[in-house]
Amino acid sequence: xxxxxxxxxxxxxxxxxxxxxxxxxxxxxxxxxxxxxxxxxxxxxxxxxxxxxxxxxxxxxxxxxxxxxxxxxxxxxxxxxxxxxxxxxxxxxxxxxxxxxxxxxxxxxxxxxxxxxxxxxxxxxxxxxxxxxxxxxxxxxxxxxxxxxxxxxxxxxxxxxxxxxxxxxxxxxxxxxxxxxxxxxxxxxxxxxxxxxxxxxxxxxxxxxxxxxxxxxxxxxxxxxxxxxxxxxxxxxxxxxxxxxxxxxxxxxxxxxxxxxxxxxxxxxxxxxxxxxxxxxxxxxx
Numbered sequence: 008x009x010x011x012x013x014x015x016x017x018x019x020x021x022x023x024x025x026x027x028x029x030x031x032x033x034x035x036x037x038x039x040x041x042x043x044x045x046x047x048x049x050x051x052x053x054x055x056x057x058x059x060x061x062x063x064x065x066x067x068x069x070x071x072x073x074x075x076x077x078x079x080x081x082x083x084x085x086x087x088x089x090x091x092x093x094x095x096x097x098x099x100x101x102x103x104x105x106x107x108x109x110x111x112x113x114x115x116x117x118x119x120x121x122x123x124x125x126x127x128x129x130x131x132x133x134x135x136x137x138x139x140x141x142x143x144x145x146x147x148x149x150x151x152x153x154x155x156x157x158x159x160x161x162x163x164x165x166x167x168x169x170x171x172x173x174x175x176x177x178x179x180x181x182x183x184x185x186x187x188x189x190x191x192x193x194x195x196x197x198x199x200x201x202x203x204x205x206x207x208x209x210x211x212x213x214x215x216x217x218x219x220x221x222x223x224x225x226x227x228x229x230x231x232x233x234x235x236x237x238x239x240x241x242x243x244x245x246x247x248x249x250x251x252x253x254x255x256x257x258x259x260x261x262x263x264x265x266x267x268x269x270x271x272x273x274x275x276x277x278x279x280x281x282x283x284x285x286x287x288x289x290x291x292x293x
Contacts, residue, residue, distance in 0.1 A: 008107070008122035010040045013129060013180070014160030016167045020083035020107070027079065030168045031056055032072045037167045039108070039117035041176050043124065048114040055170040073115060077104040126180065129158045133187045136194075145194040152191035159184060185218070192224050201231040212241065216248050223261050230268050238268050 011017040018025045081104040109116045136151035208225040222245045229238035242265040
């Protein structure tokens, strides 16, 4: 089973879509797919579909959605049996729908059967990238984190109407994406790719108007490109937004970066630092 959630939602068995078009069955499958191979309690599925005020018929209705999903699974499995080909599992026992979408004493479990999941692939690549950063391998980190970020084809579960639990999962994955993006940009800065980052960072700071790390990276990229005045303007815009929207001043680290830019001349591109310097803040020499 192949599962895609980092953009448009899709679940396929033997290349055949299992994704329903009706909103609520789609929610059920999305929550099961995000927790593939783990039990999702009936209470969680009920909360996702109806919030804190489920109808009296909630459990029966949920069972109906599960039956509809099993019908789709059965058709995909029957196709595999009827027309074996390059994607068929030679010599493997053919599963039935109840073995793919399993009923447990308190919930349901979607058995992915070892298929591909874009979330699992993202987490694997991002983890490799973080370890490369820790080791001072900035080129490797930029490459691995770039591949991880490339798995996002749009907003998470872009075409699923999310309830409270799916919304939490969407926020979690978006935060994971931002963390990977932050580290990939830092790796690129340490490799001296400041000019190549300017266009990307221009868009990012407009989208994330209070994200200090992205603004700091944009300031540094501008400063290293000989655009000190624009770097200082980025700081002032961020400070105005933070004070107006959140009642906060920029962090001490960002204030130090602003002071360093203010008191030093244009900085040439910095070479990649040695491994023991990997976690030091990127600030202009002054």
